[in-house]
Amino acid sequence: MxxxxxxxxxxxxxxxxxxxxxxxxxxxxxxxxxxxxxxxxxxxxxxxxxxxVKRLPGxxxxxxxxxxxxxxxxxxxxxxxxxxxxxxxxxxxxxxxxxxxxxxxxxxxxxxxxxxxxxxxxxxxxxxxxxxxxxxxxxxxxxxxxxxxxxxxxxxxxxxxxxxxxxxxxxxxWPARTSGCYVKFGVHERPSLGIAVALTLGAEERVIAARLCVGCVSPRPHRIREAELLLTGQPLAAIEAVADEAGALAGRAVDPISDLHGSAEYKRHLVSVFTRRALDVAVARAHGREPQRGYAHAVVV
Ligand SMILES: Cc1cc2nc3c(=O)[nH]c(=O)nc-3n(C[C@H](O)[C@H](O)[C@H](O)COP(=O)(O)OP(=O)(O)OC[C@H]3O[C@@H](n4cnc5c(N)ncnc54)[C@H](O)[C@@H]3O)c2cc1C
CATH class of the missing domain: 3.30.465.10 (Uridine Diphospho-n-acetylenolpyruvylglucosamine Reductase; domain 3)
Structure with missing residues (x-):
């Protein structure tokens, strides 16, 4: 009431x-x-x-x-x-x-x-x-x-x-020549996981800046610096080869609790899997392609 x-x-x-x-x-x-x-x-x-506060001018x-x-x-x-x-x-x-x-x-x-x-x-x-x-x-x-x-x-x-x-x-x-995506996954009203990726390319198609942010699974959203470091400096063509490692780093870097969205262990697994998928999408977009594949219970933006 x-x-x-x-x-x-x-x-x-x-x-x-x-x-x-x-x-x-x-x-x-x-x-x-x-x-x-x-x-x-x-x-x-x-x-x-x-x-x-919703009608205040400006x-x-x-x-x-x-x-x-x-x-x-x-x-x-x-x-x-x-x-x-x-x-x-x-x-x-x-x-x-x-x-x-x-x-x-x-x-x-x-x-x-x-x-x-x-x-x-x-x-x-x-x-x-x-x-x-x-x-x-x-x-x-x-x-x-x-x-x-x-x-x-x-x-x-x-x-x-x-x-x-x-x-x-x-x-x-974002700087010029940046491609990225946002992937959200969940089976409840609110997302169980959100991952944002942005890769900026420089000379010779190398990643000169990487941003990887993970939300929902830690007390607050945060960048995964370990994975960003791994990605930075890599040729675009090599991202696929290091995507699993980036996912593993991200899975280790989050601080999940077990709740109705899943166990802590399951959430770490989700982070690893969806980090890799988000990187696949960002790389495809850097090549000017739109990935066709969808993922169950996930939205790729
Ligand atoms: C069913 C459901 C599903 C949802 N799914 C998603 C989702 O998929 N993704 C997602 O991101 N969000 C989701 N949300 C959250 C939704 O985005 C927020 O409920 C909404 O944006 C809150 O805005 P509001 O204006 O209604 O805030 P209010 O309810 O009016 O306020 C929320 C809080 O913010 C404070 N506040 C509001 N405005 C200000 C201000 N200008 N300055 C300081 N404090 C302020 C209030 O005092 C209060 O503490 C979901 C919510 C619901 C109910």
């Missing part, structure tokens, strides 16, 4: 930040409500004040700013999926947005709510790590920026101070 609460509807981001400072931990920002209202109904969160804007794709916190997944700018310049981001949850959740659920909630089963946080995402946080004391990997601290835990509001996320475009 939903307990009574007061809904505040400020007109500006500054007014919203003032309300957050005034009510402190008695208040929470309220965007699409897809997570927040569930928590309140279950009695897990008892909040006498909600501050509506906070749902999606635009290029100083060379980075800037997505306002109140932009819905559906808006990202349908944005001509995102589709043209960041097709992987639009493609992943189109596979978040279901259309009802995508219509109201926001990018800011997804990142601020820090559910380990988020697709966005994993994918956004490959774009060196930076978050803009606003409070009555001012504005600060944080890299995404310093923002998400663990399951449902972020570096956001209680009175701070997430205003936007900035994604830096």
């Amino acid at each position: 939903l307990r009574p609460f007061e809904l505040h509807r400020p007109e500006t981001l500054t007014d919203a930040a003032t309300l957050m400072a005034q009510y402190g931990s008695d208040a929470a920002p309220y965007a699409g409500g897809t997570e927040l209202l569930l928590l309140m109904k279950a009695g897990i969160a008892r909040l006498p004040h909600l501050v509506d 906070t749902a804007t999606i635009e290029m700013r100083d060379g980075a794709l800037t997505i306002g916190a109140a932009a819905t997944h559906r808006a990202v999926e349908r944005s001509p700018l995102v589709r043209a310049r960041f097709p992987l981001v639009a493609g992943v947005a189109a596979h978040v949850a279901n259309v009802r959740v995508r219509n109201v659920g926001t990018v800011g709510g997804n990142l601020a909630f820090a559910d380990p089963h988020s697709d966005l946080a994993t994918l956004f790590l490959t774009f060196d995402a930076r978050l803009e946080l606003v409070s009555s004391a001012g504005t600060r920026e944080l890299p995404l990997d310093q923002f998400v601290l663990g399951p449902y835990e972020t570096a956001r101070q209680p009175e701070e509001l997430l205003a936007s996320v900035r994604l830096t475009p």
Whole structure:
């Protein structure tokens, strides 16, 4: 049952930040409500004040700013999926947005709510790590920026101070000659695994930068530096030969727990297998080919 609460509807981001400072931990920002209202109904969160942040001017804007794709916190997944700018310049981001949850959740659920909630089963946080995402946080004391990997601290835990509001996320475009993909796997409502890969090619078709990010199976999404090191410097033609080793490194680097998504051992196995598959897709795309093969219970974006 939903307990009574007061809904505040400020007109500006500054007014919203003032309300957050005034009510402190008695208040929470309220965007699409897809997570927040569930928590309140279950009695897990008892909040006498909600501050509506989804109608604040400018906070749902999606635009290029100083060379980075800037997505306002109140932009819905559906808006990202349908944005001509995102589709043209960041097709992987639009493609992943189109596979978040279901259309009802995508219509109201926001990018800011997804990142601020820090559910380990988020697709966005994993994918956004490959774009060196930076978050803009606003409070009555001012504005600060944080890299995404310093923002998400663990399951449902972020570096956001209680009175701070997430205003936007900035994604830096991949360098030229980068190919990649996002692979998600799962049999439940939310993904059991998300893997994002980006390989940048330099002279003589060698990988000069590799990004491999894994989400859902560790307390927070993270890059697999050991595998990135292995991949960097390899000729594109050699990636297939080292993909198993990269998968094994990734499987060892994650920190899973056993839960309804599977045992810890099974999750390590999934990470190894899907790392290899994600690398296959990235290599095929670097050759200008689109792999035909699908994988059961998996989506390849
Ligand atoms: C059935 C289902 C399936 C899902 N499947 C997926 C999936 O496949 N992939 C995936 O990535 N996600 C998935 N999700 C998660 C979904 O993306 C999030 O529920 C949604 O994006 C949250 O946004 P919201 O606007 O509804 O947040 P709310 O519920 O309004 O808020 C969530 C939390 O964030 C805080 N918050 C909201 N906005 C701000 C802000 N601007 N500043 C600071 N704090 C803020 C709130 O106080 C609250 O703590 C799924 C959710 C559901 C219900």
